[in-house]
Amino acid sequence: MSGAPEPPKTEAVLLLSLPPSNLPGVFPRDLLTGDERILYETRPSLLGLYVGRMIVLALFLLLFIYATVGLPLNPATWFFDAVFLGLLVYLVLLWRASAYAISDRRVLKLGGIRRTDFLDATYDQVQNLRLESGFSGGIKFDATPPHAPTGLLSGRKYAKTIYWRALPNPPQVLTYVQQAFALHEHQVAQTGLREMLIARMRQDRLPCAYCGTLVDIKTVDYASPKCPNCGAPLVEPGK
Numbered sequence: 001m002s003g004a005p006e007p008p009k010t011e012a013v014l015l016l017s018l019p020p021s022n023l024p025g026v027f028p029r030d031l032l033t034g035d036e037r038i039l040y041e042t043r044p045s046l047l048g049l050y051v052g053r054m055i056v057l058a059l060f061l062l063l064f065i066y067a068t069v070g071l072p073l074n075p076a077t078w079f080f081d082a083v084f085l086g087l088l089v090y091l092v093l094l095w096r097a098s099a100y101a102i103s104d105r106r107v108l109k110l111g112g113i114r115r116t117d118f119l120d121a122t123y124d125q126v127q128n129l130r131l132e133s134g135f136s137g138g139i140k141f142d143a144t145p146p147h148a149p150t151g152l153l154s155g156r157k158y159a160k161t162i163y164w165r166a167l168p169n170p171p172q173v174l175t176y177v178q179q180a181f182a183l184h185e186h187q188v189a190q191t192g193l194r195e196m197l198i199a200r201m202r203q204d205r206l207p208c209a210y211c212g213t214l215v216d217i218k219t220v221d222y223a224s225p226k227c228p229n230c231g232a233p234l235v236e237p238g239k
Contacts (some may be wrong), residue, residue: 008183014183022042027108028110038101040176041100042099044098044100044165046092048136049095051136094113107162126142137167137170139163143162211229211230
């Protein structure tokens with residue numbers, strides 16, 4: 001019986017399984033925060049993203065060619081050629097401005113020539129991942145903003161969905177994204193364990209307010225409590 005693949009323990013291991021659709025540098029770095037790192041980034045498929053509009057443009061062009069056959073000097077020819085090319089260029093610019101990414105903290109989506117369509121959700125906000133099939137399919141991230149009001153209507157009113165539409169090879173990318181989420185959960189668990197161990201270690205130790213040394217309270221001379229490292233007087237935390 002084969003089980004699910006073991007989640008990666010480090011970011012370096014995760015990056016070894018990057019999908020071929022990864023396109024380094026397509027997501028603007030100025031939209032990241034602090035030392036946030038991109039784990040995967042790509043663009044949607046041009047045809048998958050605008051297949052409906054491309055079909056309309058193609059039909060429009062064919063209809064125009066059929067209507068103007070034998071009329072090479074018709075002034076309308078240049079006008080309709082310009083309209084067709086203008087719409088095509090606009091779609092290409094929209095496509096080039098679109099990008100998807102997942103960082104070590106968030107799921108990201110960018111669109112709009114002026115970057116007006118920007119959505120993000122932290123790992124903790126994402127409640128569900130869904131694979132959408134079809135020529136223009138992709139991955140949907142169902143996310144809820146933090147501190148959303150509770151109640152019967154809270155999910156319907158405050159939930160949002162980030163849709164990576166027309167994604168190249170969605171099943172492969174979904175597997176990678178799931179591994180990224182598993183890595184995040186592992187790191188959160190490790191952080192919690194480390195904090196718990198530190199808290200237990202400090203139960204019988206008193207930190208020096210000057211040098212930070214943890215002093216075993218069993219070795220302290222209560223008549224003259226001093227730090228054995230720097231000699232400063234020991235005081236209770238918060239005093």
